[in-house]
Structure formats: structure tokens, C-alpha cells
Amino acid sequence: MTFAEDMTADTGAGISGHPPLCCIRCRGELHDEAEPRCAGCGASYPVDDGIPRFVPRDNYAEGFGFQWNRHRLTQLDSHTGMPISRERLMTGSGWSGEELRGRTVLECGSGAGRFTEVLCETGALVTSFDISDAVHANAASNGSFPNLRLIQANVYDLPLPEESFDFVLCLGVIQHTPDVERTFTSLLRHLRPEGRFCVDVYAAMVAYPHLRQLIRPFTRRMPPARLYSFLERAVPRMLPLSMALSAVPGVGQGLARLVPVANHRHLGLRDRQTMLSWSVLDTFDWLSPRYEKPQSRRQIRRWTENLALREVSIRRRRGMYVIRGVK
Ligand SMILES: C[S@@+](CC[C@H](N)C(=O)[O-])C[C@H]1O[C@@H](n2cnc3c(N)ncnc32)[C@H](O)[C@@H]1O
Secondary structure: OOHHHHHHHHHOOOHHHOOOOEOOOOOOEOOOOOOOEOOOOOOEOOEEOOEEEOOOOOOOOHHHHHHHHHOOOOOOHHHHOOOHHHHHHHHHHOOOHHHHOOOEEEEEOOOOOHHHHHHHHOOOEEEEEEOOOHHHHHHHHHOOOOOEEEEEOOOOOOOOOOOOEEEEEEOOOHHHOOOHHHHHHHHHOOEEEEEEEEEEEEEOOOOOOOOHHHHHHHHOOOOHHHHHHHHHHHHHHHHHHHHHHHOOOOOHHHHHOOOOOOOOHHHOOOOHHHHHHHHHHHHHHHHOOOOOOOEOHHHHHHHHHHOOOEEEEEEEEOOEEEEEEEO
């Protein structure tokens, strides 16, 4: 039995179990997701290759669309053969596959879909969105999951009802948005009372200084294709130095930050080509985004208190804070 047959047989879940889409102008329900048109105000939304789009094609996340379509498979567990994304998601969130099965999950900023894949495999009803055309890379890899619905949308203006999801997940995203607190608040609006969330964010620079901060003002203005082709040549030269520095006992991690190249030594990737591919991708991911806004633990604590969230934990993990709790 394929996964798709298994899902339908066990849970009866199809696209219909998801919270409905709604109009971003008047909040009326959009009845036909294949041709979204609002009966209330007459607004209609384009569908590109089967994915409804609620944002203009050109937006600040063009570089992300570029990187994820270029690296559609690089970080997917099904491609690496290693449970790297699964472990980050499950350890960070504290959720289990059994808890997620059959429940509604909202995934924000899904990129190429490394976490979408893990969520879909649990049998959850997953709505994943991204503001960029990375949604097409995600569809190419995960589109055959019957429990996945993909949309291209902005977290600030989602075509989804409030308080409608059992779980909300957002990894690697909010520091790359124009107003990080507003992103957190907007996302939590779609979680139902008693629902659970897991969001991570870069830790403030005081705690995590990095040479890339000095370079970004130049690189983030470069056209994505130009920056990428520069990194394709530069990263293979810099990575060996970064690897050697990171191997120095005790101080390796700090020393490696002197070389502005993403180093995944801790992951134990299987060969040089895989390491290079991850490194080019993540170095581009550091240097190209329009926004990069790390946050302090104090700021995060304030957001969670303002929203009266419960059972909140804020844990530091490899330069990030992982925030989880209950609404
Ligand atoms: C660093 S990538 C992370 C992707 C994925 N979560 C992962 O960890 O592989 C950040 C993603 O957030 C998306 N993003 C940025 N601003 C957004 C917004 N306002 N609404 C929705 N997605 C957004 C970008 O397009 C990009 O794909």
C-alpha cells in the first residue's frame, strides 16, 4: 500500500479536512480552491501550477525562491538518507508523530519543504505556505502527499481563518521578515486555543556575533544569480579552512565564525559533494536575504507574555532560540 492509499484508508483525510481558504480582502470563504473567487466581494486569485497565490509574484523574497528552486532536494531527509530535518523538528517542538496524525498543522515559510516532508509523513493535515515561489519546489517534492495543501501567501495576510489550526510550525523564517514581533503575533492568530506552536529565530548578535554581518549590507543588494555564481566559486575554497578551524578543540566553533561560510561539520554529512552543496546553499541563505533580524531572549519572553501563551519554553540551540508552548 502506498502512503497515499494508507492515509485515505486510515483517516479518510483528503484536502477536505483542512480549514477553508478565505478571501484576504473581505474574509469571506473561498469555496472552490482550484479557482479561488470570492462570492462576497468578487476578488479572484491566480492559481500557478495548481498552487493558489495570494501575493504579487515580485516580492522581497525573490532570493529565497531562487535558492529553493536551485536546491530543491539538498536538505530533504529523503534525499540525504539522514533524519536531519526530522530530528530538528521533533526535538525542537517536542511533538510526536502520533500526536500529529490526523491533526491540522500550519507550516509557515516552508521553503523547499524539508519540514513539510516530515510533517506529511506523520499523517497530519498540513497547510504549508511561503511568500516566494519556493512553493513550486515544495510541490515538486511533496505534492504527491494527499494530506498536503500548499499556498503562496504572506504571513501578515493569510487567506486562512483565525484560531483554526491544532499546531503551528515555523522554522528558519521569522528573522527574515520585516517585523519579527508582528510575524510571531500574526502566526499565532491562526492557532486554536489549547493548540501548540514551535517557532525558532536567530539569537541576537550579542550572543552570536558573525563576520557575515559585515558583508551582508553589500551581498543582500546583489542580484541572486550573481551572488550565487560567486559563491559557487568561493565556497569550495573557503570551506576547507572553516573545517580546519572548527576542528580545533574547545574553541573551534568560535574560530570558524571568522570565515563567512556555512559549515555543517556537526551534521556528519556523508561526502564532500553533499557538504559543499549544503554550504553553498546556506552561505547564500545567510548573505542574500533582504532582512535578518536576530532577537534576544528578553524580547521573545515579552511577545509570549503579551499573548498570554502558556507552558512556554525558550531554548538556545546552535545560534537560535527555539520557542514552544500552548495558546
Ligand atoms: C531560510 S528560509 C527557511 C525555509 C524552511 N522553513 C527551511 O527551514 O528549510 C525562509 C523562508 O521564509 C519565507 N518567508 C519570508 N518572509 C515570509 C513571509 N512574510 N510570509 C511567508 N513566508 C516568508 C521565505 O520565502 C523563505 O522560503
